[in-house]
Amino acid sequence: MTKLVIGGAQMGAIQKADSREAVVARMIDLLEQAAAKGVEMLVYPELALTTFFPRWYMEDQAEVDQWFEREMPNGATQPLFDRARDLGIAITFGYAELTPEGRHFNTSIVTDRKGEIVGKYRKVHLPGHVEYDPERSHQHLEKRYFEPGDLGFNVWRNEGVIMGMAICNDRRWPETYRVMGLQGVELITLGYNTPSVNSQMGDEGLAKRLFHSKLSLQAGAYQNATFVAGIAKAGVEDGHPLMGGSVIVDPNGFILAEASSEEDELIFAPCDFADCAFGKSTIFDFARHRRIEHYGRITSQTGVIEPA
Ligand code: CDV
Numbered sequence: 231m232t233k234l235v236i237g238g239a240q241m242g243a244i245q246k247a248d249s250r251e252a253v254v255a256r257m258i259d260l261l262e263q264a265a266a267k268g269v270e271m272l273v274y275p276e277l278a279l280t281t282f283f284p285r286w287y288m289e290d291q292a293e294v295d296q297w298f299e300r301e302m303p304n305g306a307t308q309p310l311f312d313r314a315r316d317l318g319i320a321i322t323f324g325y326a327e328l329t330p331e332g333r334h335f336n337t338s339i340v341t342d343r344k345g346e347i348v349g350k351y352r353k354v355h356l357p358g359h360v361e362y363d364p365e366r367s368h369q370h371l372e373k374r375y376f377e378p379g380d381l382g383f384n385v386w387r388n389e390g391v392i393m394g395m396a397i398c399n400d401r402r403w404p405e406t407y408r409v410m411g412l413q414g415v416e417l418i419t420l421g422y423n424t425p426s427v428n429s430q431m432g433d434e435g436l437a438k439r440l441f442h443s444k445l446s447l448q449a450g451a452y453q454n455a456t457f458v459a460g461i462a463k464a465g466v467e468d469g470h471p472l473m474g475g476s477v478i479v480d481p482n483g484f485i486l487a488e489a490s491s492e493e494d495e496l497i498f499a500p501c502d503f504a505d506c507a508f509g510k511s512t513i514f515d516f517a518r519h520r521r522i523e524h525y526g527r528i529t530s531q532t533g534v535i536e537p538a
Pocket of ligand 1 (some may be wrong): 425
């Protein structure tokens with residue numbers, strides 16, 4: 231069974247005016263720090279290359295498209311891929327993807343330790359709204375700028391580990407983890423941009439928001455006997471605060487490493503993937519214990535249907 235040192239490259243704020251090149255330089259700096267700590271795989275946040283642009287309402291599609299990448303790697307990100315390959319570190323990060331057919335996705339990729347892309351995921355659960363909402367303290371327009379991912383929750387054998395990806399809001403949905411759990415997942419990597427403030431409940435408080443994030447990540451890990459790395463983009467972006475709280479969680483749901491700042495910060499943990507076996511072969515031995523004859527509503531029904 232494989233052992234890997236997993237790192238989380240939490241990133242601090244990225245302002246609207248910051249260039250891709252400046253951001254990639256920060257990502258490479260985190261990569262160098264990770265190499266010095268023996269990290270073999272490094273997880274970056276959702277939409278890691280730019281500010282969290284879905285907070286801005288835009289009507290001009292050309293203005294929207296400037297936040298998207300038409301190919302990956304590209305000129306701005308090639309230095310990151312090159313340095314990761316030279317250091318022998320697998321990486322995963324999120325970016326806004328514009329396909330040759332003109333489709334827009336909130337995407338993440340994962341590489342092997344040779345810098346080759348081995349997997350791609352497109353965010354399934356898109357939060358927020360389509361039109362400008364004057365009732366909210368800030369906008370969250372993912373439903374306007376992206377279409378729901380069309381690739382599903384796949385896993386890949388990468389560096390001796392069965393790994394899969396999810397993005398931000400996906401972490402709050404048990405289905406995300408279970409679909410990968412049913413493919414034997416041992417490591418789920420996930421980047422996020424979570425505003426520190428609830429746009430529809432201003433007095434909610436940061437502690438509750440951090441709790442909900444960890445609760446979801448820890449439950450997903452435990453209930454599927456998998457490691458989970460949830461890594462934030464944090465800090466104040468053009469006046470809009472994003473929370474930190476990046477964690478690496480083990481298959482028992484315990485937090486192995488946790489960020490303490492809202493800035494660029496490396497966290498890491500040695501992970502022995504043999505630790506997934508006990509849960510997968512006992513209490514969460516799906517083949518023995520799941521009762522799919524009672525789970526039909528999970529895939530046949532979207533919203534709540536209350537009894538008459
Ligand atoms: N980027 C996100 O998906 N953010 C959501 C917020 C809007 C709640 C999240 O689930 O963290």
